[in-house]
Amino acid sequence: MSTTPASASPANGRMPRQIGYIIGNEACERFSFYGMRNILVPFLISSVLLAYLPAGSERDAAAKDIFHMFVIGVYFFPLLGGWLADRYFGKYHTILWFSLIYCAGHACLALFENNATGFYTGLFLIALGSGGIKPLVVSFCGDQFDQSNKSKAKVVFDAFYWIINFGSFFASLLAPLFLRHYGPAVAFGIPGVLMFIATVIFWLGRREYVNVPPSGRDPHAFLEVVKSALRAQAPGQGRPGLLVAIVGMVSAVAMLLLWALSATVGVDFWPTDFNFVITACLALGVIIALGGWGASLQLERARGAHPDAAVDGVRAVLRILIVFALVTPFWSLFDQKASTWIIQGREMVIPHEAGWWPSWLIQDAAQMQALNPLLVMLLIPFNNIVLYPLLRRMGFVVTALRRMGWGIAISGVSWIAAGILQLWIDSGSEVSLAWQSLPYLLLTFGEVLVSATALEFAYSQAPHAMKGVIMAFWYLTSTFGSLWVLLTNAGVRNEAVTAYIASTGLSENAFLMFFFAAFAFVAALAFGLYARRYPMQDNYRIA
Structure with missing residues (x-):
């Protein structure tokens, strides 16, 4: 090779x-x-x-x-x-x-x-x-x-x-x-x-x-700058950032040790329903959160040891991480279309008797997931050709952060729709599977606003040397989205929580659907408040 x-490298632009x-x-x-x-x-x-x-x-x-x-x-x-x-x-x-x-x-x-x-x-x-x-x-x-x-x-x-x-x-x-x-x-x-x-x-x-050969160790990579910032001492000042980062590391290690003791000794040092995957993800989250906070407190101390561009790049990444953290609730809703929504669909009736229903093809509730990629292929050109130009003509500024915030909120609306369908099912009525098209449409619209826009946003905000780091953290948003689901599932196994759900008069499925809708609305509100003070950058390559 x-x-x-x-x-x-074909000539003439082939x-x-x-x-x-x-x-x-x-x-x-x-x-x-x-x-x-x-x-x-x-x-x-x-x-x-x-x-x-x-x-x-x-x-x-x-x-x-x-x-x-x-x-x-x-x-x-x-x-x-x-x-x-x-x-x-x-x-x-x-x-x-x-x-x-x-x-x-x-x-x-x-x-x-x-x-x-x-x-x-x-x-x-x-x-x-x-x-x-x-x-x-x-x-x-x-x-x-x-x-x-x-x-x-x-x-x-x-x-x-x-x-x-x-x-x-x-x-x-x-x-x-x-x-x-x-x-x-x-x-x-x-x-x-x-x-x-x-x-x-x-x-x-x-x-x-x-x-392209591997780049090897970069002395000015993200983690190298963070380590320099945390280790550096300033005359007459302590190292609060290092203390915060150490607390994060110690807390993460303590979580893993408590889980290990609970799994081996049999004593409940750690919540019974928090398995290794949940514990490891919690530990990783604590390291990222407190490590990032600690680095931000002392980041200026890395100047001199690293070029200003590398230090500014780390600062940009830390800001983007807050945006990404507020996106994780969206993924907790989105990825459940392949779990919670399939389970709901199995309780619904496939309308084979309807002349417009393609019974020769759609025979299982899990097939409703095909709506998501189909709608994505339709909604992206619709947004770019029709919706965004129309909003601009009406005087609305369609920024990346506003699209993402609205996408999170619309995903919450999709779960309100799913929750209403669940109430309908719980009442004993026969509910057509076709009704799931509505929450799928809303969730996919939210996905287009969040996912595609987030990549554009992150690319524009991160300097060239930090774009790989940003992509790694972007993938982790889905990891933590599923962590929220696991934590919620663990929570409803608690007798006190189960009793509270029963007191609402809702089934567990319906309660959780409305809970995740509320979770998305809270995240969208927090996202909007942070977006208002986010300092936008422009790191596109100069032609």
Whole structure:
């Protein structure tokens, strides 16, 4: 593999021919991922893996917990993949090796449908493999362009976005049918075959790729600047930032030790329902929050040891982290479309008797998830061509932060709609599955406002040297979004909480839907208040 093959830098602005391998890989990988992800909860509820629990709310809750722990892993492991690629192996080798791990995980799901150890090992391997390649494929694609053909890059990135939603749409539509008609071995095996094909397609382009070598250790990277700031002493001043950061580290270690003692000794040093995943995520959150706060208190002390641009970049990242933290409640709502909303849909009636309902295709509640990528492909052009220009003509300034704040609030409205449907179901009425289209439409509109806008916002606010760090933290917003779900599920197992829910007259499902709606509204309010005083930057590259 040449570092700069002639075919990789085509003259006259031609499209690099190796892009086809990357796009083909992405198409198969996305179908593979969403195919298994979107049938995970229905499979677990009906599988022997959870047969030790009585059918009903307990088994549903356990399936939700497993799903959201899987999501946590998927969005945590980009940290590992990005670090290995940047420091040691480069993007190509890291993507290839993690893809092989990914394939092994799919094989475990197909082979061990009735074996808990084998199946959960497969989930771990898929989380590791999928997460490991997640931050790399798009940037590897960007590496294939140079000054002579950079105008073609936008076409390719648009194709990437389209392929992701295209794969998600068909996977969401077809995978539940495979599970229903052919069983879990086939339903999980088909995504595994597609992931193997994706890996082969990627490998076939090995002689064509431009391979940017790993950068190695950067003495002015984000963590290096933070460490310098915390260690530095100023004449006549203490080190309050270091103290705050140490409290964060000690608290994180204490959480993990208390969990370990509870798990091994059997004494309740730590909440019983806080398993290792919850505890580790809480520990990580404390380190990020108190470490970031401590660094901000002493950041100016890093000047001189590091260039001003690096110090200012860290300051920008710390501000963006507050924005990202306020986005995490959105992901707690969004990712439950593949868990809580599927469970709700299973209580609804599929309107096969209606002439307008495509009974030949839509036969399972899990297939409603296909609405999300379909609506995304429709809403983004609608917003850019119709909605945003109309709002500007009406005198509204459509800033990135305002879009994100409204997106969080609209996601809350979607859960109000879902909660009303749940009340309807709880009353004993037969509720058509078609009604779920409304909360899906609202949630997807919120997603378009939040997710796509957040990437644009983060790119514009972070200096070039810090953009990789920002992407790593962005993926963690989904990790902490699922953490909120796990914490809530743990909370409703408490007898006092259960008694309170019963006193409201609502079912547990309905109560939680309105709770998450309120959670989103509070987050949107806090987001709006912070956005009003956020100092906007412009870090786009000068042409």
